[in-house]
Amino acid sequence: MPSRRHVLASLGAVGVGSVAGCLGSVDTDAGATASDDDTTTDWPMANFDPMGRSYNRNTTGPTEKPTERWATEVDWQSTRPVVADGTVYVSSQARLRAFDVENGEERWSVGPLEATERPRYTAPAVDGDTVYVGADTSAGLLALDAETGEKRWRYRFDGEHTGMSVPPIPGYTGEEGWSSLVVTDGHGTVHLLDLDEREPRWTFEVYGRVSRTATRGDVVYAGTEGGEVYALYDGEGRWRRKLPGKITALAVEDNGGEVIASTFGGGVFRLRDNAHAGRTRWHAERGPVAHRAFVVADGRVCGTDLARAKVLDERSGDPEWSVEGDFGVPPAGAGDTLYFGGEKGVTAYKLGGGMGVDGLRFGGKRWHYPFEGSVSGGVTVADEAVVAVDTGGEDRPSRLRVLE
Template identity: 25%
Template structure:
């Protein structure tokens, strides 16, 4: 089983086991908790728990909001639909059956269904209104990232390097594209994204790929990172962060690689900057916010690639992907803190301890106000910033 620490740390541990050298691990130290004078303190409206959460395992089960519900899940297969106003359970489904469901990729809403992938190479569809299982399909490898729901298809990127499309109504396989996976890779995979009849996703070999949504025919591949250096870690080039489409641009970042902006009309790289990351990033307006492999938080002008600011005070605190909520940038860390930053300056504006088990996925904004925070032990908190 794969315990998750943080991608960089987990890889260092793996390499030290392979080489018999502990120096890689010894060089990584979590930064102390920065001192912050809070300009606001989010209040908690309600709390509850969902099963056992994900514990220390690699399961990026991000809550999803829609259809007047908040959908949450734990790794063992418990999925709940909650009333966002009070946390009341609208329905509950346990997918465990004969053994642990090992939920790892999701959750995603689409076509009136809720989709989730598993470490047992399954994709499961539930009726979003009732929680009843609609179908369950075996795919070519673990599903560690969120599926994509588009054009009547559910598209998953598996750990074996296979992009596979399933019929959203029946779960039947429609097409698949296979790519070679290097011997040693990071634990994680890129979630696919779609626009204008194309699907785009990151590969473990350092490339970004594009294919036709209709039949999976390859359109192009673009190099984001190339193996270099003498150590195993230096030669890892996974593109695990999900690409982001914003207007006429496609953005992607690679581990030991680059952050790139690609013109969707020409397929050419508009700009490239030297940032290494395997964590999802976010674009808000003209600004792109990225958590690097060292857990430095960086703001970049999305149109030019110019760095606007960089905050290094949370180095190796095993940060979640960033989110923008109520005009602030927020990340969670392995000790269960939420760190709020001013989007213009990168300075801290608030810090709050939520749960000591840690926060692996970013907070999710609700449709009206407030946001949902999920901790590793399955605690669900509905919070909001006082106005």
């Protein structure tokens, strides 16, 4: 019997303008997501919610130049911080650490599970009293006690060199919380892991390594380093689309389930769903590379790269406004404000960009808070504060900073 990979490949979709056939019709509105009817002011996973929108409408960050609540030394090359239930979690190549969000006191730290490992932990995902974090080693996925950091259980992948580099995200989420988790291994296999059984409900092999994931309802979306976007349902491919470059960011719209994907060098695409699954709604050829995440909020799509932050109209893909700067980490949105991390610190802008045309804007910038180094991993907004890691300078350590 041919594998799912070979069946899907036979449908084509190798050109930029072509689309794989729809493999069955699924109502992507079925089921809840982690943000449905949710009023959390936390930031419980890398890109806030399973849809990858990096925007929390239920909280606000500082709109005037903030002061520092606290700062503490952390490891270099840290991920975007995650905030849940009064705790800030920061992952790095060597450790996952938990700090009290109010005073910066370290609650616990988890290092390598074996003396020879450098785990390169992903950003965690937090659900209630459990922290899920991946390691880019044979450690695989870890489930930790949120209070103590103690290991509850582990899920390993088969084969060698099969660690995780993409953060875990919840699959279907109902009223009782997370029932499954989407994890990917180094060989390009997507696993929907049942959290009760601690075994996969299904697996699906894609071409090459997975670079980004998102979910909505029962549908799992995966982008690859080879430039493909997959929509998966119940272990089968619904559709597949080839885009012109590595998928650098992936998000799913709340209404309608259409996919927004950025590529390395090929612009930003909005892909349709349902009867026209995978076809292009719009293509912003000069859209941002959008390293690792978008902010999708209030009819706008914001991405950042090493040259600028750029905001597109969500319906048409037309540029609304942009600002030049080295913003090479994922941004965050809260309320009516965008927060960008860059080479010189954190900068806040009005979501609408102020007055003006494209890069010539007035009244859009709200504040800038300088760092000793650049922002590492990305910006998080939670607990009415901005949380980010400052890489420091040549003679200065990296520091986790909380601004309010």
